[in-house]
Amino acid sequence: MNKKDIRSIAYLYNEMDPSEKLEFERDLNKDNDLLIEVESLRNVSEKLGKIQSVEPPQELIEAIHGIADKRNGTAKHSYWRTTLYATAALILIGMTSGILLLESSDNNSPGETEGASINTPILFDNPTSTSTSINRSGKVSPWVDNNEVIHFQDRLHASENAATDSIFRKSFQKLTPVTDPAESRSLPRNLHLTGNR
């Protein structure tokens, strides 16, 4: 249906703004077919205006008032239920945030990195990397980035110090530490090795 067809209905039902109405009335004066169309639609619309409203039965109204009366108790119950849910949600959020905070402080705790050096048991992967090389079963899975830098991450026990030292010694014979001054400033505990000489 094009806009021209809709205009007669918009005009009949006062859905036009004053300027549109004026323009349409000008068209009506010029176009007899349009005038006939509008008048015949107006005639039908006026007939529809004679429809009387139908009243609902009184018993039905009483039944609905009864439901509204009962709402009083339900609304209060609903209020307490909402409060209960809100409190439970708050406690849950608090507990989750607490656990997350504890975990993050565990990871950054200076006590754990105490004495850490190139030869010490704790090694860190690049924290900006989204990839993780930690395997929960204890197996370390190193990975190499585009710059041929080898990354690995694990937390070693003190009892494994000797074995770790031996791995490092062997690594230093074949690989060289990455000397990126910017990175070494921001990440002092990173150990990056590369096969590029």
Place this chain on the structure above:
Amino acid sequence: MRLNNSDNIPKNYEQMQDKELVHLFRKKDDQLAFRELMNRHQAKVYSYIFSMIQNREVANDIFQETFTKVITKMDDTYNEQGKWIAWVMRIAHNATIDHIRKQKRFVDVTSSYDEESKTDFYERLPDEDSIGQHDKMELDESTSSLLKHISKLPEEQRTVVMLRHYYEMPFKEIAELTDVSINTALGRMRYALINLRKMFDEEHEKESNNL
């Protein structure tokens, strides 16, 4: 149209706006406020449902379902920024359309042959003239004749006609309620009027031939 029981409602409630009454009912469980709201709008809401369904019993059920939802969901889903009655009409409209669509879905005419009466679906349909005979008696002749014609319109056109003529709803609100553009709503009204004009002409012709 107001019912007689409006006499029990204090005068100051009659002067309040819908939103003030809604606020009183929601926050203070003021039953008189709810009764005043019902008095104001019940006839139009009921008329709309009845005109769409054309069956008193079903219209009663849908009307009750509508207001039960209104009462129970007013705290959760009604946002006081919008017009309360537009929200109520949306509930009434959705319940009515749901019913009409369910009816369409569940009437499987091909498999409804009744062995006992040896009749099929069409044979068991009541005569057109006997539909709503009881209802017609309560309505004046022109209203029941108009409703008979309107009931023959496609659902979308009938909806626009009834929302506009019973509820005097602006086309912008009709468009929002029925999830169409304002031009589509206007277009549906135009087709509805053209179809009704045709029906009136045919009826007029029949009457002239009978004379």
